[in-house]
Amino acid sequence: MIESGGSTDAIVLLAGILLIVGVLTTKFSSRLGVPSLVLFMMVGMVMGSFVYFDNAKIAQMIGVLALVIILFEGGIQTNWSSLRPVIVPSLSLATIGVLITSGIVAVAVKFILGFDWLEAILFGAIIGSTDAAAVFAVLKGQNIKPRLGATLEAESGSNDPMAVFLTISMIELITIPDLSIFSLIGAFFVQMFVGVVAGLLFGKLAVWGLNRINLDSGGLYPVFAIAFALLTYGVTAFFQGSGLLAVYISAIIIGNTDIAYRHSIFRFSEGLAWMMQITMFVILGLLVFPNELFTAGNLMNGVLISFILILVARPIAVYLSTIKMNFSHKELIFLSWAGLKGAVPIVLATFPLLANIQGSNEIFNVVFFVVLISCLVQGSTITPLAEKLNLVGPKVSEPTHSLELISLGKADAEMLEYRMEEGAEIVGMSLLDIPFPTGSLVNAIIREDKLIPPTGNTVLEAGDFLYILAPRKHKKQIKELLEKKKDTKNEEQVG
The missing domain is CATH 3.30.70.1450 (Regulator of K+ conductance, C-terminal domain)
Known part of the structure; x- marks a missing residue:
């Protein structure tokens, strides 16, 4: 058995094996009709039998880094002309929808798990948002009607800040009883404002840099773009803003502007995002111990909470947060079912572990199980449901060939x-x-x-x-x- 602090050679070997298995897994996922994210987590759990890993801090760091790359890739692939008409419903789902979902789940957790109210609300906050990595991965290459696809992608790309804020706020309320809730509300608006402003500024700065700075090699432009994503997150977080929101906004600006070596940047970001998805889900799978996860109590509690989340909380949140927004009944059913959970709730579930919150191990295991059910059940049925509801638009072909000028960056x-x-x-x-x-x-x-x-x-x-x-x-x-x-x-x- 390899310990998490093993030799460098062993770690490099393990990383290579995990990435190869992860890449091959994506090939089998489409044939089996199972989202690749589920298989990634399964790979991590199986590897856990040979590799001992229980460092929640490292898992959290890898998770946040992966989310930055995934959100950046999702943002540059987002078409502004498709996004603009759905900004209002997307933001409503990303804020009001998350609050409603978290509240309903919290009530269920209070009575199912017997938690105190603050701990129950913490659980609801962790599981309340849809996941960008899961949504981008499942919808990629599908021909869901553009309005619905854009709504889901924009919601998943912009609701992480709300989930992060609620989770951290509840942990602070639990650990600091005298903390004022009004100060937390003020902090939320500050985070969102700083995130939006930083995203706009860094997006414009990145476009200027990519188009004006002549690099010595065309291969440096994709690296330059990714560096801006990391810089955007780091600087925004330093000034107490929402780094994830800033990255997503800046990526939308970059992706919808004419930039040098556009094709190379898109392809590099796509490949890197896949690598980070594989790494993140495998690491999160490693963090789980199957003998602790698949207990009778966790199975029963996870199924009950998943049932309430998928069939009660998410639909109510969707219907209430999209009132008078011109969605048909079929479209609302689809939006309700497509509220996928993924890496974000699992990453957020590491926060209580690191804060030594009472019951944090149970929170992590049940959250992991709920995410597993969501990816497996919802993720594998999104496209068939869209077809059943006649919400599938005409397929848009993508080129299977690509041409790009391979030369020094100074070529005009x-x-x-x-x-x-x-x-x-x-x-x-x-x-x-x-x-x-x-x-x-x-x-x-x-x-x-x-x-x-x-x-x-x-x-x-x-x-x-x-x-x-x-x-x-x-x-x-x-x-x-x-x-x-x-x-x-x-x-x-x-x-």
């Missing part, structure tokens, strides 16, 4: 990737007739996963992926040309 050119939308003015035109800026060249067209060698007579179609090599100074002009819509009024008058 960039490979632009763009998907032609229906209704664009240049759809139906030949490349020869399109007024591309001087020095711009369409290098490749991907159409239905097939490479179309471009010639002057090639006619563009909706859904085509264009790869255009162009001087950086013409990026804005090319984007305007590609996004310009047809003047339908003039066409109707001519007709």
Whole structure:
């Protein structure tokens, strides 16, 4: 058996084995219909038979670092045009929804586990938010209707600060009985305000740095972007703000702005986010001892609390926090069922352990079991439920090929990737007739996963992926040309 403080060689070997097993696990998860997150945790629990690990502090540090990377990747992948219409319901779910969910779960925990009210509310706070890692992983590549997908992603990306605040506040109330609840409420608004401002500032700063600073290698740009994510979290947290919220906001700004080496940054962030997900869930699995987790009491309590959370608390929270927001009954059912739990509740469950709160071991084990049930039951049925409720939109194809200018960062050119939308003015035109800026060249067209060698007579179609090599100074002009819509009024008058 390997101890957690084993030799460096053993730790490196173990890390390699865990990552390889984690990567291979993602392949089997789709075939088995089980979310990969569940299998990651299972891998950690199995490895726990050979590796002794009980350091909650290290697990918490790894968890927070992983969440920063995962939120950053989720943020840069978020389309602002899809997010903007759902900001109000998403924020309502992320705040009011979390409070309602936490409150209902707290009442259930009070009577099921026999906790004091403060401890019961602490449990509710830990389990009250949906999890960004779980939601991003389950929805990635699915064709859920854009409005619903955007709502869930925005909610999961922005509700972590509320869960963190509630958890820390309840721990402080338990450990410091004389603490004023009004001071905690004031601290919450300060955290949110600082988080929003920091996110906006660091997002703009990151865009400026990526576009203005010429690095010696194109491979440094993705590292530069990740460094901004870590910097954003660290500085925001230092000034008592919500670092997770700041990271998510800054990532949205970066992802929706023209930046150098955009494709490389997206791919690097995606791979790093997967690695951090695997690491985080495996480590959290290692932290659990199966003989303590799978006891009759934990099984019964976990199933009861999961039942109340999934079928009572989450639906009530969704329906109440989205009143008069134009969601249909079917959409509300789907939003209720898609309130996935994941790494955040488990990471938050380490806080009471480190604070030596009475009953913290029981809290951790039951929270872990509830998360396991949520990922297994809800995560594996989200897509079938969406299909059953007719909430599945048309599939949007993604290119299976990628081109990028591989050169020194000082080159004054960039490979632009763009998907032609229906209704664009240049759809139906030949490349020869399109007024591309001087020095711009369409290098490749991907159409239905097939490479179309471009010639002057090639006619563009909706859904085509264009790869255009162009001087950086013409990026804005090319984007305007590609996004310009047809003047339908003039066409109707001519007709």
